[in-house]
Amino acid sequence: MSDERQEHGHSGWDGDVAAYALGALDPAEAEAFRRHLETCPLCREELASFEGVVDALPMSVPSRRSPAGLRRRVMREATGRHGPGGVNRRQPGMWRWWPALRPVLAAAAVLGVVALVALRIHASGPPPRVISAQVTGGGTAQLRVSGDRGELVLRRFAPPPAGEIYEVWLQRGHGAPIPTTALFSVTAAGTGDVAVPGRLRNGTTVMVTPEPAGGSRVPTHAPVLRVSLS
């Protein structure tokens, strides 16, 4: 069907634009439509006209305040810092003691600078560790590790076979691969940025396999990507 539509230019595809904008095409259809977009200015124009509408849809949901615990958790994961405060939480009332503290602070100026530098380094966290992955289908893949969290960065990576999706697995040592919630595909250019669920530590291997849509409990294909933390 896709080939037939390709021959008919724009006319066979105009019904797909809205579904694509809503993320409602099946993976194989979306891939075919992306290829069509490269050659069809009419579809590109209509898609661009829908993007603002789709971007506005989240604003229609009932507003909820994000839990305070979530903020602490995110900042703790991001900075590696612990404690109930934010990254830059100020201490109320500290200025009341300014006159008395002034001589002490002057004497501690050098130490203060050192402490600030240390705090800055600590707050920003160490730079992510980047590990190249072994890939079997072409392209490149890296695992970026910050603390015990990781993200796969894929470039020129082949898309999964039609009707299938990539699934991320974790393997601890020589144990059985553990399925994760990360299911993904890549763009037409083979680009993908995928957060790896779960915590990474030395001895963990991250793998990617093509699986039927919906994912699998055990791998059904050989890994197309493998990277180990040592």
Added chain:
Amino acid sequence: MPRLRPPRSLRSSRPDLHALADEDLMAFVHQGDARAFEVVFDRHADAAFSLAYRMCGRRSTAEDVVQEAFLSLWRSGARYDPSRGSVRSWILGVVRNRSVDLFRRDLVRTARDVNADDAVQRLPAVDDVAGEAERREDAGQIRRALRELPADQRRVIELAYFGGFTHSQIAELLALPAGTVKGRMRLGLTKLRLALGDPSLSEVTG
């Protein structure tokens, strides 16, 4: 994609991060500035959590989705491309994609096993928020526009965007031809675009 750096005017002295636009904040986030990241979180966490909660329907899952989205922003801020949309759109897009990933992993949610009424009822109808104080005019505008859509068009848009269903799953859920579902999506989006005041609308049939 352009590599983000703080604007020259902001490099010489420590700026008031709260006064910066999101795009300028992202330049600091890219450089590992945790305070800038915290400001971005404070600005957009409620919207992200609201979307995740509506899509996932469970507080704990929504929290996980939002956490992953923001940590992805923190780790890969360099890949935010200002020319392709706002920071908020980027974050909400990641939240939606993470939520849909979870849906598609959940084998129970295949079309064969999901009852259409359950699926639609799981998504709060826009009528439910009609009386809610509208915090912002743009939010009120999209809510009104959705309310005024014909129910059949609104339903397919909600199932697709918030429910994460593909058009073929929706067709199965609603016992409709796939072409009808796609047609309703197109009509609905076109009407929303008109209602939201896009001046280029009249060119699209509907």
